Amino acid sequence: MGAAAELELDLDVFTGPFDLLLTLVLREEVDLLEVDLADVVLAYLDHLEARGELDLEAATEFLVLIAALLELKSRLMLPREEDARLDDLEPEQAAEELLARMLEARRYRGAAAHLRERLAAEEGHRYRTAPLPRELRRHSLDHAVQAYDPARLGVALGELLRTPPHVDLRHLVAPRVSVGERLAHLRELLRCGRFSFDDAVRGADRVTVAVTLFALLELYKQGEATWSQEVPFGAVEVRGRGEAGVAAGRAAP
Amino acid sequence: MTDLQRRVEALLFLSPDPVSADELADALEISAPAVERALEDMAERQFEGRGLVLREVAGGWSLASDPIAEDAARRLLARPRTPPLTPAQAETLAIVAYLQPVSRPEIARIRGVSAESAAGSLLERGLVEEAGRSQFGAVLYRTTALFLKLFGLSELGELPDVARWDPDPEQEAELRHRLLRAGEARSGAIEAGAA
Amino acid sequence: MTDLQRRVEALLFLSPDPVSADELADALEISAPAVERALEDMAERQFEGRGLVLREVAGGWSLASDPIAEDAARRLLARPRTPPLTPAQAETLAIVAYLQPVSRPEIARIRGVSAESAAGSLLERGLVEEAGRSQFGAVLYRTTALFLKLFGLSELGELPDVARWDPDPEQEAELRHRLLRAGEARSGAIEAGAA
Numbered sequence: 001m002g003a004a005a006e007l008e009l010d011l012d013v014f015t016g017p018f019d020l021l022l023t024l025v026l027r028e029e030v031d032l033l034e035v036d037l038a039d040v041v042l043a044y045l046d047h048l049e050a051r052g053e054l055d056l057e058a059a060t061e062f063l064v065l066i067a068a069l070l071e072l073k074s075r076l077m078l079p080r081e082e083d084a085r086l087d088d089l090e091p092e093q094a095a096e097e098l099l100a101r102m103l104e105a106r107r108y109r110g111a112a113a114h115l116r117e118r119l120a121a122e123e124g125h126r127y128r129t130a131p132l133p134r135e136l137r138r139h140s141l142d143h144a145v146q147a148y149d150p151a152r153l154g155v156a157l158g159e160l161l162r163t164p165p166h167v168d169l170r171h172l173v174a175p176r177v178s179v180g181e182r183l184a185h186l187r188e189l190l191r192c193g194r195f196s197f198d199d200a201v202r203g204a205d206r207v208t209v210a211v212t213l214f215a216l217l218e219l220y221k222q223g224e225a226t227w228s229q230e231v232p233f234g235a236v237e238v239r240g241r242g243e244a245g246v247a248a249g250r251a252a253p
Numbered sequence: 254m255t256d257l258q259r260r261v262e263a264l265l266f267l268s269p270d271p272v273s274a275d276e277l278a279d280a281l282e283i284s285a286p287a288v289e290r291a292l293e294d295m296a297e298r299q300f301e302g303r304g305l306v307l308r309e310v311a312g313g314w315s316l317a318s319d320p321i322a323e324d325a326a327r328r329l330l331a332r333p334r335t336p337p338l339t340p341a342q343a344e345t346l347a348i349v350a351y352l353q354p355v356s357r358p359e360i361a362r363i364r365g366v367s368a369e370s371a372a373g374s375l376l377e378r379g380l381v382e383e384a385g386r387s388q389f390g391a392v393l394y395r396t397t398a399l400f401l402k403l404f405g406l407s408e409l410g411e412l413p414d415v416a417r418w419d420p421d422p423e424q425e426a427e428l429r430h431r432l433l434r435a436g437e438a439r440s441g442a443i444e445a446g447a448a
Numbered sequence: 449m450t451d452l453q454r455r456v457e458a459l460l461f462l463s464p465d466p467v468s469a470d471e472l473a474d475a476l477e478i479s480a481p482a483v484e485r486a487l488e489d490m491a492e493r494q495f496e497g498r499g500l501v502l503r504e505v506a507g508g509w510s511l512a513s514d515p516i517a518e519d520a521a522r523r524l525l526a527r528p529r530t531p532p533l534t535p536a537q538a539e540t541l542a543i544v545a546y547l548q549p550v551s552r553p554e555i556a557r558i559r560g561v562s563a564e565s566a567a568g569s570l571l572e573r574g575l576v577e578e579a580g581r582s583q584f585g586a587v588l589y590r591t592t593a594l595f596l597k598l599f600g601l602s603e604l605g606e607l608p609d610v611a612r613w614d615p616d617p618e619q620e621a622e623l624r625h626r627l628l629r630a631g632e633a634r635s636g637a638i639e640a641g642a643a
């Protein structure tokens with residue numbers, strides 16, 4: 001996966017390669033809600049900077065993956081049923097409800113800080129862990145009776161034999177669409193002069209929209225196209241720049 | 254040291270877990286108050302200026318090293334210290350400690366985010382354990398004796414009152430006011446947007 | 449006791465095995481003769497009339513309980529401790545039981561996480577013990593007679609057949625090999641699934 005695969009992360013909840021983070025998130029072994037995606041993006045920017053080159057394909061790949069993660073995370077964070085009910089409340093009631101929740105969360109954040117301090121203060125006290133002296137061990141063996149079920153060991157070993165399912169990321173990046181393809185598509189449309197961005201991505205899935213936007217930025221950078229938008233959230237009209245409306249060749253690698 | 258105190262010291266040295274005065278009394282075949290008097294005297298006098306301290310933790314008495322030796326202990330023992338808790342783990346542990354038995358969905362509701370991986374690592378570290386199921390079938394959690402021991406608590410009742418982290422009435426009024434304003438601004442925006 | 453002696457006492461208390469004066473000197477960052485003088489003084493005077501004895505044995509110095517407490521110790525520790533196994537302990541114990549002898553690095557590779565504290569508590573509870581060293585110098589573990597008794601087994605051959613819980617019983621490869629492979633797949637990078 002190019003540059004994204006080489007990305008090493010050191011986050012609060014996870015340390016290791018970006019690929020592995022994806023795997024763990026998909027297997028729900030790392031909780032996406034606990035992953036700070038902004039940190040992932042920052043790490044990626046550092047990574048790009050260290051490489052000193054921008055591989056457009058690799059960058060798109062990363063954008064698509066991080067966009068998919070963001071989407072997944074935002075869905076997880078969407079208000080649950082009880083939050084939806086909050087919208088039906090009068091502002092006063094909603095404020096009271098929110099206040100109660102904030103106070104509760106804050107209370108346990110305070111308690112958490114206290115526990116962390118307490119643990120740190122205990123640093124210097126260590127307890128002894130040692131097997132019993134031989135003569136007492138013998139004695140304790142004589143008094144032992146069955147306390148555990150051997151099946152517990154079999155179950156544990158069976159779990160350890162389970163190889164992680166082959167992780168299929170296709171649903172994250174599919175349908176695969178490259179910046180190159182979208183560049184060609186936009187140039188085709190530019191041959192006819194001007195077009196609206198909505199037309200350019202009509203019927204396309206989100207990933208394709210994202211990649212198309214990326215391709216459009218590339219065209220702008222190359223000086224092939226520009227755009228205007230009359231009103232916020234209005235239609236984006238794209239047109240060729242001057243005579244160069246019909247540019248030939250592929251700019252992207 | 255009296256002979257009784259010598260025996261008590263030896264028993265605490267041998268026992269991997271904290272031992273209550275009652276257990277000591279049974280083993281020593283004397284009365285619990287006599288053991289308690291011996292322990293209190295030891296804690297006050299015999300362990301003064303020693304390398305070991307006598308502590309009351311997790312419902313019993315236990316010997317531990319004095320912090321004076323911590324740097325040297327770190328060098329001598331390859332065994333790493335218990336790693337500190339991450340913020341997510343500490344919050345989850347605090348909720349379990351104060352509200353036990355408490356279910357995972359309840360923890361998630363209070364924290365506002367899922368508690369899945371934090372609860373998993375607390376289980377793995379032996380600080381919390383499962384305590385049956387709630388009436389809706391969710392796994393319940395409680396803290397363990399190891400939790401008390403590692404946090405230097407003799408019992409859960411020693412945790413400070415959780416209300417001490419609540420804001421004072423003025424701060425609370427200020428928070429309420431800000432929330433109310435934000436709520437009004439939001440519903441205003443929705444109406445304007447719909448118009 | 450001097451501060452040095454307090455530190456020495458704490459270090460000996462924490463070490464399950466005898467510690468040489470040189471090891472103590474390294475940990476305390478002072479000279480070995482200074483440690484030896486402190487130890488001799490302690491053995492002669494400070495441990496007089498205590499519940500613990502300071503002894504020089506093969507390989508170094510060690511603290512032990514005074515024989516005065518032996519009867520009481522038998523009564524106190526008559527039954528082995530059998531608290532529920534944590535998930536980490538159950539996994540570690542299963543690996544040792546089925547693969548013994550097995551080294552600590554192997555256990556860590558199979559579990560995908562360090563086995564340090566789980567192995568430590570299994571050792572302390574007497575469920576596993578050291579069984580020499582591997583050719584690479586790593587400590588090897590095996591289960592103990594106490595393990596068999598606590599699991600109601602008369603010999604290792606009575607361990608249940610793993611096939612019952614095997615997610616993929618068709619596999620021909622040896623158990624150890626498969627466990628290591630699964631462990632590496634868990635902790636290693638994914639195959640290029642996206643490509």
